[in-house]
Amino acid sequence: MTGWRETLDTVADRTLVTGYTTLGFRLRERWWRPLEPGSLDGRRAVVTGAGSGIGKAIATGLAGLGATVHLAVRDLGRGNAVREEIGDQVPGADLQVNELDVATLDGVHRFAEKFLADHGRLDVLIHNAGVLPQRRTESPDGHELALATHVLGPFLLTDLLVPALRAAEDAARVIFMSSGGMYTQRLRDDDPQYNRGRYRGGVAYARTKRMQVVLARMWARRLGGDGIAVHSMHPGWVATPGIASSLPGFATAMGPLLRSPAEGADTAVWLAASAEGDRASGQFWHDRAPRPEHCLPGTRETPAQRDRLWTFCETATGVAR
Ligand SMILES: NC(=O)c1ccc[n+]([C@@H]2O[C@H](COP(=O)([O-])OP(=O)(O)OC[C@H]3O[C@@H](n4cnc5c(N)ncnc54)[C@H](OP(=O)(O)O)[C@@H]3O)[C@@H](O)[C@H]2O)c1
Numbered sequence: 001m002t003g004w005r006e007t008l009d010t011v012a013d014r015t016l017v018t019g020y021t022t023l024g025f026r027l028r029e030r031w032w033r034p035l036e037p038g039s040l041d042g043r044r045a046v047v048t049g050a051g052s053g054i055g056k057a058i059a060t061g062l063a064g065l066g067a068t069v070h071l072a073v074r075d076l077g078r079g080n081a082v083r084e085e086i087g088d089q090v091p092g093a094d095l096q097v098n099e100l101d102v103a104t105l106d107g108v109h110r111f112a113e114k115f116l117a118d119h120g121r122l123d124v125l126i127h128n129a130g131v132l133p134q135r136r137t138e139s140p141d142g143h144e145l146a147l148a149t150h151v152l153g154p155f156l157l158t159d160l161l162v163p164a165l166r167a168a169e170d171a172a173r174v175i176f177m178s179s180g181g182m183y184t185q186r187l188r189d190d191d192p193q194y195n196r197g198r199y200r201g202g203v204a205y206a207r208t209k210r211m212q213v214v215l216a217r218m219w220a221r222r223l224g225g226d227g228i229a230v231h232s233m234h235p236g237w238v239a240t241p242g243i244a245s246s247l248p249g250f251a252t253a254m255g256p257l258l259r260s261p262a263e264g265a266d267t268a269v270w271l272a273a274s275a276e277g278d279r280a281s282g283q284f285w286h287d288r289a290p291r292p293e294h295c296l297p298g299t300r301e302t303p304a305q306r307d308r309l310w311t312f313c314e315t316a317t318g319v320a321r
Contacts, residue, residue: 005031013291020180020236021257025266028287032270039273041066043169044122046115048102048157049129051078053240054177054268057261058126060086061269063093067124072100072111102129102153103139105317112160122164124272127154127212128177132246136199143316144193146201150208151192151215156317158219158230165228171278174223175268176216176232178284182209183294187301189308201246209234213284213293214306215313220282229281231271235264236286 009028013019018027045062049055050071059069063086073079079097087093098115101107115122131149139148158174165172185206188194192211194204216232223230237243237250239258244251251258270288271277283290294300314320 009287009289013286014295017257019286020259021254022236022259022263023257024236024287025259025263028289029266032288035065035270035273038066040124043067043124044070044119045124045126045272046070046072046098046122046161047126047128048072048100048154051075051082053242054235054238054261054264055126055128056082056086057265058128058268059095060089061262061265062124062272063090063095065269065273067272068094068096070096070098070115072098072102072129074099074101102127102157103131103143103145103148105141105152105156108153108156108160112157115161116164120164121167121169122161123168123170123172125158125161125165125172125174126177126268126272127157127175128268129153130177130179130205130242132205132242133201134246135201136194136204144204146204146208147192147194147211150205151211152313152317154212155215155313156319159317159319162223162226162228165223166226168227172228173272173277174216174219174228174230175271176212176230177268178212178216178232178234179206179209180234180236180286181206182213182234183296183299185210186299187211187214187305187309189301189305189312192309192312210299211309214301214309216284217282218306218310224281229278231277231281231283231285233267233271233285234291235259235267238264240264 045067047059050059051073063069071079083095100111133145137145188207213232220230236259284293
């Protein structure tokens with residue numbers, strides 16, 4: 001991107017309503033090259049939380065480019081219905097439905113063991129599953145739910161699937177679906193389980209979305225030598241069942257300005273399928289461009305804090321690398 005386009009893009013990014021809504025997407029998509037049809041032929045992808053919203057749209061986008069897509073869902077009935085729905089939109093789509101509750105460590109182990117036994121190779125892993133808890137609840141393993149869903153489950157899943165990612169056809173990609181909400185929070189390595197202070201679901205959500213961005217960068221460094229690129233991104237503000245139930249007032253106020261799920265999914269599909277997704281590993285993306293990781297004072301973490309988070313994740317998930 002050069003000159004006026006870059007300026008326009010940056011202005012849209014900083015003025016949230018322009019950048020995060022469908023207006024930002026429609027402005028920027030004029031500058032993009034369409035993805036190459038068949039660019040994911042022969043590739044295998046896993047999308048967590050593929051039973052609705054952005055995850056379903058990512059799965060549709062990947063299947064449309066030729067990938068075999070595993071819909072990793074909690075509810076197999078919903079997964080099967082989505083498989084049919086995507087099959088109608090993408091004739092010949094190769095879709096598999098697999099059970100995965102990413103908030104339980106046992107569930108992640110079960111999924112990964114079966115996946116490795118059945119396939120042994122993975123090209124694209126998309127950590128999309130997300131929750132915005134209304135009150136503090138814990139996973140069956142005793143971890144705060146947003147942490148379990150956005151951080152610990154994906155941490156363990158990434159770790160267990162590294163052998164399959166190493167065996168990828170070309171450069172493998174791992175993508176964390178974070179949120180622009182993470183800008184509001186600093187890294188809380190001092191209280192990852194949100195035990196202190198009054199619990200607010202939106203804060204828990206944003207803290208764990210910040211952790212995803214930090215961990216994606218750390219994974220990128222660790223896995224770069226294995227030819228595995230790792231990214232985080234945010235989708236903008238997207239009309240999904242999740243936003244309608246978690247933030248009904250916001251969803252109503254934004255109305256038609258919200259993005260479609262396909263618009264929210266676009267950057268994940270692009271990172272999975274384009275050459276750019278192989279370069280510039282470790283960045284935080286939105287609308288096919290790297291974005292700053294901080295825009296508020298006091299949100300920058302130190303290397304020691306990052307290391308503390310990493311060690312916490314290793315201990316909490318039982319991973320020792
Ligand atoms: N919509 C937005 O504006 C927006 C903005 C920023 C970031 N995001 C992020 O985008 C991602 C998708 O959100 P969405 O808006 O599409 O919401 P959504 O429609 O609620 O989709 C979330 C999906 O995650 C699944 N999920 C939740 N917990 C899970 C678990 N433990 N194991 C497996 N799957 C689980 C849900 O499955 P069930 O049906 O089983 O509950 C659901 O299919 C989330 O990570 C969210 O934080 C969304």
